[in-house]
Amino acid sequence: MQMSSKLWIYNAHCGLLVTQAVAHPHHSRHLESSLNTLHCPAEHTVLQRGSTMRTRSKILGSLAGATGLMLALSGCIGSAGAPAQTDAAVGGEIRVLINAGGNATWLEAAIPEFEKANPEYTVTLDVQEAAAIRERMVQLYSSTDAPDLAMAQWATPQYQTLLEADALADVSGVWQDSGLAENNTEQVIAGWTADGEQYGIPLTKTWFPVLFYNKALFEQAGITAPEGVPTEREWNDIIAKLKAAGIQPVAIAAATGQAGAMHFVNARLAAHASPDEYAKFTEPTLDPELVKSEAFRASVNDLVEWGTAGVFAEGAASAQEAQAISLFAAGGAAMVSVGVWGDGIIDSQSPAFETGWMLYPEAEEPTKFLSLNSGGLVIPNSANNVVGAKKLAEFLSGAEAQALIATSSSQTPTRTDIDADVLADALLPNTNEMRESFDSIGEVSPWIDPLVSPYLSDNLSRVLVGEITPDQFIEEFSAKLSE
Secondary structure: OOOOEOOEEEEOOOEEEEOOEOOOHHHHHHHHHHHHHOOOOHHHEEEEEOOEEEEHHHHOOOOOOOHHHHHHOOOOOOOOOOOOOOOOOOOEEEEEEEEOOHHHHHHHHHHHHHHHHOOOEEEEEEEEOHHHHHHHHHHHHOOOOOOOEEEEEOOOHHHHHHHHOOOEOOOHHHHHHHOOOOOOOHHHHHHOEEOOEEOOEEOEEEEEOEEEEEHHHHHHOOOOOOOEOOOHHHHHHHHHHHHHOOOOOEEEOOOOOOOHHHHHHHHHHHHHOOHHHHHHHOOOOOOOOHHHOHHHHHHHHHHHHHHHOOOEOOOHHHOOHHHHHHHHHOOOOOEEEEOOOHHHHHHHOOOOOOEEEEOOOOOOOOOOEEEEOOEEEEOEOOOOOHHHHHHHHHHHHOHHHHHHHHHHHOOEEOOOOOOHHHHHHHOOHHHHHHHHHHHHHOEEOOOOOOOHHHHHHHHHHHHHOOOOOHHHHHHHHHHHHHO
C-alpha cells in the first residue's frame, strides 16, 4: 500500500515503533494513550518525518496516523508491515483463524473442497470467539506468528490500524481473478479498498434494524401489514390498534451496551436527514457539529417520544437482545427490533406463529436498509504462507464457494452473481424476501466512526429512561467526539 508520508517513531524504552503512517490528523488524540498502553513513556519519544525532528510536546497536535502507533508494535510486541512474500514455495500448511459461528461453519464446508482441488496444501482451521480475536488482532497479525488467512472487519479500528501500519497483504489480484471486483456492490468494494487496492475479501452481508412481526397478533388486532416500509400514517395505525388490543408493540434491546437503541437512532436518522446530509454521518470520522443537526436531534427525540408513548415493550431500557427476541418469540410483543440475524434466532426458538418483516416507517425521507459488509478475511504480510493464503482466498472468493455461505450457514454472501434459486433454498423466507427487496427499497451504510457505536450503545438508555434529556445527550456526545 502506498503511504502518503513516512513517519519514524523512536521510543527510548521500546525502540522503533512505526516506520510508515497515513496522514490522518484526527488520530492524534490516540498518541498519548497508545504510548501508555504499550508502556512506552511518551516523554522519551522522538518522531521524525523527512528531515524534521519532533518531540512529544510538538507532535500531539499534528501527528498523522497515530492509530498506527497502537497498531504497529514492532518495537514492543512484534513486527508490523513486514514485506510481503514473493518467492514462497508452493504448497504446505495454510493456517486460518476464524470467528465461531456462521463463518466457521462455512469454512468447515469449503476447505475440504479446496484441499481436494489443491492436494499440495493442508489447511488448519483455528476457531475462536470474535471478541477474543479482536482483542489481540493488532499484535498477532503483525507478528511472526501471524495466521496465513484470518478474520477482520474493515469498519473497526483494528483493521484500520493494521492497514495504516502496512501490515496487510494487497489482495487486489484475488479480487480480479475470482470475479469479486465485478460481482459486488460499490459499497462492499469501497469498504475493502485503500489507495485503489483491496486488502481483504468480503464474506457476508448484514443489515439492521428489521422489525419482525407476529402475523397472528397482527390479525388479532385487525392489522393488514404493509410491505417493506410503512408510511407514517400506516405506522401510527399499527401502534394504535396493537395498544387498543392490549398488545405490546415493539420489543427492543435498549440496555446499556446493547445495539437496539443505537440501531433505532441510526435508522431514524437515515429517514430524517437528506441523502447528502446523511452521507456525512457515514464518514470514517464524525464531525462533532453534525450531531447538533435537526435530523439527529429528531432521531433522538423519536426514541424518547416512542418510549413515552408505549411503543416499546415494558423494560426496554434494560433489555438484552436475547431477552427481546425471547419476549417476541413467546408472543409477548407483536414486533421485535433486531438485525437480520434475528431471523435465524427466532426460527430456532420455534414460535407458535408465522412471522413477517418490515422496516421502520418513513419520515422526511423513505426508510432504507442499513446494510454493511464489514466481516471478511485478510492476509497478514508477516504470515508464513502468503502464497498459499492467496490461493485459498481466491478459491473462497469464487461464486461456488461463496454459494456455500448460504447453503452451509444460511448467511447472505456479498457476491451478486449467486444463483437466486440457490439462495431461495438456503435462506430463511424473511431473509430472502429482504434480500430481494434491496433494489426496490434501497440501502445506505450505517455510521462507521469507531467512537460512535459504543458511545451510543452505552448512553442512549439514559435518554430513554429520562436520566438525561435529548439536548443534554447531544451536547455530551458532541463534546465526546471533540475530545
